[in-house]
Amino acid sequence: MFKEMRRQDRELAPEETAEILTNGVYGVLSLNGQNSGNHAYGVPVNYVYNGNCLYIHCAMEGEKLARIHNNNKVSFCVVGKANILPEKFSTQYSSVIAYGQAHAAGEEERVNALLAFIDKYSADFKEKGIEYVAKAQQKTQVVRIDIEHVTGKSRKA
Template sequence: MRKANKRITDFDIIRRMLDTCHVGRLGTLGADGWPRIKPLNFAWHEGRIYFHCALEGEKLDDIRHEDRVCFEVDLPIAYVRGTTETPCRAEYLYRSVIMRGRARLVEEAAEKVLALDCLMRKYQPDGTWGSFPEEKLAITGIVRIDVEEVVGKEELGKDELREQALAMLASGVPLPAILG
């Protein structure tokens, strides 16, 4: 990362983002040489990203072609308005995480259940989802990304702006906000 002062060094912040951001973006390389990005639901568990998909399609074709992937999540915090006197003050405050790793289709039923439980705990935390029938597991694709590199980055502004951004993050107010 070019600007070290923007790096998130506290892994707890990164973990909270992975646990709370609802949409991640998978970056793959197609057999035609073109990169692709796909938004998807995901769960972070013990250094791995899990997501579900069909047993055939572009994501799996790309992963079979090249198992090296990247994955990104971001949290828009606030838009800071520019003014007629200082239009360059306009900026976006955010946090983001970019990971690189290797993806593979999960074959083992126990790991599929683990991944689906992780996904359900994240997206349906009231615990009302029940068990996963064997016949459904057989037709559900689960992909695991073994994460090899994690980089967190943030732009929270300076001075008073930074204090406002941190206070918004701590308070749980709906994001993104508009400041200025």
């Protein structure tokens, strides 16, 4: 179903891939679907990685949810470190692409995911974050992406 990576010499080990997904600040969610003249849609989002799934959050309605409703197969790209190598006409980088199916998270899962966002992005404000989640959870949708396939790639030098 998924093609083998062409540049296998640049393939990352599963631990390195997981590290990039765990520590990345944002990723680009790519969606298909039937909106905006049937163009593909990629949008940068904050996310939380949990071993076999990714979580994103959004409003209760909008472009992302409409497209997921029409076609829930998505890809998600995270770029780790990147450094331009001008003398080599290249870039030193690490990146991960995860492929999966997106679903709306259930009530308890949604709250747990929102708290995980607080842990990742606002750990020094945990108490305020818990209050924020309590107020925002009814107007915030959480989407779970069940990872079916993941690849990591890098150019080290």
